[in-house]
Structures are given as structure tokens and as C-alpha cells.
Amino acid sequence: MPAIVLVGAQWGDEGKGKATDLLGSRVEAVVKFNGGNNAGHTIVIDTAGQREKYALHLLPSGILSPGCTPIIGNGVVIDLEVLFSEIDGLEARGVDTSKLVVSGAAHVITPYNRTLDKVTERYLGSRKIGTTGRGIGPTYADKMSRVGIRIQDLFDEKILRAKVSGALEFKNQVLVKVYNRRAVEVDAVVDELLGYAERLRPMVADTPLLLEQLLDAGRTVILEAGQATLLDVDHGTYPFVTSSNATAGGACTGSGIPPTRISSVIAVIKAYTTRVGEGPFPTELLDADGERLRDVGAEFGTTTGRPRRCGWFDAVIGRYATRINGVTDFVLTKLDVLTGIEQIPVCVAYDIDGVRHNELPSSQGDFARATPIYEVFPGWSEDISKARTLEDLPENARRYVAALEQMIKAPISAIGVGPGRDETIAVRDLLR
Template sequence: MPGIVLIGAQWGDEGKGKATDLIGDKVDYVARFNGGNNAGHTVVVGDQTYALHLLPSGIIHPNVTPVVGNGVVVDPEALFAEIDGLESRGVDCSRLLVSESAHIIAPYHRTLDKVTERFLGKRKIGTTGRGIGPAYADKVNRVGIRVHDLFNPEHLRDKVEASLHQKNQMLVKLYNRRTIEVDAIVDELLGVAERLKPYVANTSLILNRALDEDKTVLFEGGQATMLDVDHGTYPFVTSSNCTAGGACTGTGVGPTKINRVIGVSKAYITRVGEGPFPTELNDESGEWLRQQGHEFGVTTGRPRRCGWFDALVNRYAAQINGLTDIVLTKLDVLTGLESIPICTGYDVTLADGSHAKVSDMPTDQAEFASATPIYEEMPGWSEDISGARSFEDFPQTTQDYVHRLEELSACRISAIGTGPGRDQIVSVHSLID
């Protein structure tokens, strides 16, 4: 059975939770491979809606083993709060596995995240303030704290002292803040160790053995392609690899064990936080999309920036992720529009001040920031498509719109979301062979 990667193909909030839920009962493991509790997935089961942040979406399925991989940064208190919330609603979380090599978000990471954003002022990145970036920075600087460190008090103290040595200098001299006491941090982290311990495991070994035994593993990305620290709209990105390659480094599973990569895209496009967004609509159309699509952050509640579908972004995502399939979500939101614009190119400003028309994503971020979208118009539809259960149930103009997005994205569209419900999806091609 396959290893399957599921990632967002735009700037996030595409509906990855729904896509995971679609195939969740056909897989044995669902493993998160990047990000932290700055992610947000909404899963609707019957009349119940679950907002997940750190936990894999597969935790809703009783026969799936959910895994938090080594590439995730874990805030223990956020993890426990999410577990408690789910268990209070009857969801069994005892199957959860957390990588012993995952890095911990300590209280000082959240402090640094917030003071740094305020210090940057108008140059701020637009983080969630949850300490994600500083935790990843410590990981790369080799002063991070891993889950297994929580079970060795002496080793933990050494690591906290090493991490705070420089940070306290910054807090006092640069940000005019108080120092953070080592003892307080160590005590707080040791206080969560006992509760966390039953979930901790060598998840790389477990996942590799599962694949060797012909089990199906779904690798679930937090955030999305355009927020990838290497391949996104840098510096307005997250601090981890959200693209398909991150599934390997974030779980310890080799690329030869992955044979399907599914990208999730909205039938329009949104993003949160700062950064360039060529098709953004700062007008009535943008507000209409926001209200129709209920575009407010699962994690933060922030209103999302909305725009028309950007084919350059989708084709870029298909290229760097090696997408085999696209799940197109929220197609029903566009119902009622007489015509629907699709961005098929940009007019960009070059370094010498001249202009050029491009049909592929610019790698120069200054060019991308200057991009003005070039649109083609597709006829809309007024028929209610929320009850469609096959592609042929769609009006012809809806079918034409989907076919055009498929052509422009250079990847087949295998499933189409027609509403928030678990059963509101049209399958065109099987997502699991």
C-alpha cells in the first residue's frame, strides 16, 4: 500500500482537513510532518465540526493511528488542551504517537515571537505569536529542546541554560524586557513530561515498519506550499518545509516509500498574514468571497485575504511538489457569479524598471511583489451544486471551469468539494489505488 503526501497547494486554509477526512478511513496512519499549533484544519463529521491545530486530522477516525512527526514543533500545553477538548467530545486520543525527536516550543519562544513582531513594526511577518519561528530557529542553531530531553532533568537544564544565555541578552538590551529565569522554565517543562510520556515513541521506526508491512500512511502537511521556508513567498513564510519533500525529513521516511502526492486547492485563493498576493481583492468581491466562504482563521480567527484563482501558483505547486492529484475545495462558494476570473499570467516590474508579461511564477520576490494579475473570464453558474455527487451532476459551465483549472494547473483534479459536510464531495479519480 502507498505512502501518500497531502499538502496545501496555495497559501493555506485550502481544506486539507476535509481532504484527509475523505481518505482517512482508507489509511492506517496519518502523520503530521511540519509546523506547530499555528496550523488549522476543520473537519466536519455529521453535524459535528472539529477544529484541529496541532493534532493530525486522522485522529477523528477510530481505526487510524495519528502521529506527530519529528518535523513538528510541539507546545505541550497546546497539545494537552487539544486532546482534552477532543476527549470531552468523545474522541479517543489514546492512539496518538509523538516523535521523541520533535522539538518543544518553550515559553520563551512565545515571548520572543511576540516582542520581535512588535519590534519589526511595519516590516512584521504576520506570525501567530505562538513561538513557532523561534523554536525552529533554535532547532537550526542547535540549541533546541527535543521531546526526549524532558525526561532527563540534568540534560534539560543544560539545554535551557544554553538557549537562554543569548536570549536574555537580547530581551534586556534590545527589547528592554526582563530576563527569563532558567529554574522557572525547567520546572514548567518537567511538569508536562509525565503526561506527555505515554504518547512518546520512535515514530520514524514505526512508520517505516508500517510501510514495509503494506500499511497505508498519509503524510499531512501543516500550512501550505506558498508558505514553505525555501519555496514560498520568502520572507513572508512559515519556518518549516510545507512542501512534499518535508514529509521525508519531517517523519524519517525515505522518498522511495512515497508514491502519491495530493495537493489541495480552493476554487479561489486566500492567505493570512503579510506578504504579496497578486490576485487579492480589496473590494466588494473580496468581501463577498470572505463571507460566502466563511474565510476566518481556524487558529486565529483573523479574516483571510481573498482573491481569484491563481493558475501560476497552482502550476508552481504542482511542479515543486510533484503533484499527482488535486483536491479542489469550496467550488460551491462561487455559485451565483455571472463570470469568474482566473489569473493566467502576471505583468511584473523588472529590476531596470521595465515591464514584462510572465506565465510562470517569478523566482525574484521583488518581481512577484510587483505582479499585476492578467485574467481570463469564465462563465459562472447559478444552480445549487452542493448536492452534486458525480461530475456529470454539475452544470456545464461548472464542468468547464474545473476543466480549465485542471488544464492551467497541469495536474488532474481528482476530487471536488461542494460544501462543508463530510459527504459533500465529488470523486472523479480514486485517491488511493
């Protein structure tokens, strides 16, 4: 049975949580393979006629699907305070989190990582990246510099103390001499981290081995990306990216599943485009249309609450996502947000210094100068939230979807027409 990768096709916030949740009842495990609590999923579930909204930041979306094993993979960086706060919040609402599994090889976000993240952004001033200040980047930097703290280190105080002490020898020099901040005490960090150890211990497992056993037993596994394609540290709009690999390739290194076990790649893409943070955004709307998309689409960050930058659909980015990830199916979300717009522009190419570019430029400078070349499609005014088949959509909505599918060069297999779990048109079976 397959391992299925689920990624975001734009700059994040496309609705991956809803897509994972739709599949969650039909799979045995959902693995988060990258990122940390710097991004979130909002999932809306209708239960007994009552609509419940859940905001997840660190936990995999499968946590809300009974019978599904949610797994935090080795590629994730974990703020333990956030992890247990999120678990406690779900438990208080009656959600069973007892099946959660955490990789012992995942790295821990330490207090000094959070401090360094915040002071570095302030120090950069106008050159800031637009991080969330949650210590994600410094933790990944520690991982690559081989001075990071892993989950398994919390179960051996001697090893933990030695690693924290070694890391702080340099970091305290930076905090004190460069940023004029107070030095961080080794004992304070060790004590804080040890305080989580006993509660954490039953959750920790050899997750690559567990995943191999599930797949060998004929179970289906979803590998869920945090962030999105254009935020991938290698393949995104560098340097305005996250600190991990959010594309399909990262699913293997971040979970321990080999590439030969992956059968399909599902990418989630909005019917328009948004991004949070700094960096170029060719179709960004700084006018009433942008405000409308933000208000109607409730485009505010799940984790940060920051208003998202909004723009028209960018087919160049969609094609790039198809190519980089090997997308087999798209899930198109928030089509309902476009209802009531008379004319809907779609970016089909870029103009860069008078030259048409049909593909995403590899040069950061070229992308920063790109201006969109639009094709305009007629909109629709009918309420589509009750649509459950393609035939239920107005003709202009069907034409819009068909045009996007042709432009992004992979089939659109599901369409979101509202925030609820059931407000989806299933065009093709994603687990076929």
C-alpha cells in the first residue's frame, strides 16, 4: 500500500490541514515531516450539527481522525511547551491524543534558539526575512552545525547537559557581545527541558521502523508537509523561505521512508494566492480586491494572526510546483472565496524587462522584477458552498477550474467550496 506525500503548492496556508483531514479517516498514519510551530492548519469539522474549528500548529492533522496514528517525524523541530499546550487544549475538547508518536531523532527548540531568532530579526531591520520568531531557523542551523539537542537527549541528563553547555559557549558570546543581551544559564535550559522528559517518554519511538512496519502490513500513510513549495529552503524564493525542505523530496529525509515507497504526490493550491512575510509576490493586490480576498477568505495566520498578503492565482507558480514535486493530483481550495467577482484575472506568465517568461525564473533578481501577464476569466455570483459535484458548479466556475487544471499541468482531483470537512467536491479518488 502507498505512502502519499501531501504538500503546499504556493507560499503556504493553502488548506493542507483540510486535505489531510479529508484523507485521514481512510489512512492509518499521518506524518509531519518538516517545520515546527511556525505554521498552522485550521480544520473545521461539523459534529452533530455544530461546527467545530481546530487550530493545529505542531501536531499532524491526523490527530483529529479516530483510528489514525499521528506521527511527528525526525525532520520536525519541536517546541515542547507548544507541543504539550496543544495536546492539553485538544484533550480539554474531548480529542484523544494518546496515539501520538514522536521521533527520538527530532530536534528540540531550546529557549536560546527562540531568543536568537527574535534578536537577529530585529538586528536585520529592513533586511529581515519575516520569521515568526519561534526559534525554527536557529534550531535547524544547530542541527546542521551538529550542536543541536534531539528528543532522545532528554532521557540522559549527562548528555543533555554536555550538549547545552557546548552550544552556549558560543551562543552566549553572540548574545552578550553582539546583541547586548544577557547570557543564558546552562542549568536553566537543562532544568526546563528535563521537566518534559517523563511525559514525553511514552510517545517516543523509532518512527522510520514503525512506518516500514505499517507499509509492509498494507497500511496507507500520508506524509504531510509544513509550509509549502515556494518556502522550501532549496527550491523556494530564497532567502525569503523557511529553514527546511517543504517539497516532496523532504518527505523522505524528514520521515525515514525511502522514495521507492511513495506512490503519489498531492499538492494543495488555493484558487488565488497568498503569502505571509517578506519577499517578492508578483500577483499581490494592494487595493480593494486584495482586501476583499483577505476578508472573505479569512486570510489571517493560524499561528501568528498576521494578515496574509493576497493576490490573483499564479499559474507559473502552479506549474513550478508540479515540476518540483512530481504532483500527481491537486486539491484546489477556497474556490468559494471568488464568488461574486465579475472578472477574475489569472497570471499565465511573467514580464521581466520586456521579455515573456512562462516558467519561474531561477534568478532571485529576475523574480523580484517579474510583473504578471494576466488572462481574465468571467466570474460567477451563485452560492457554490452546497456543490458536491462538478455539475453543481456554475458554468463559469467549471470553466475557471478547467483552465487552471490545464495551466498547472496536473489534474485537479478535489475542490474546496467552503471551510467545512464536507464542503468539498471529489472529482477523482485521491487514494485510487
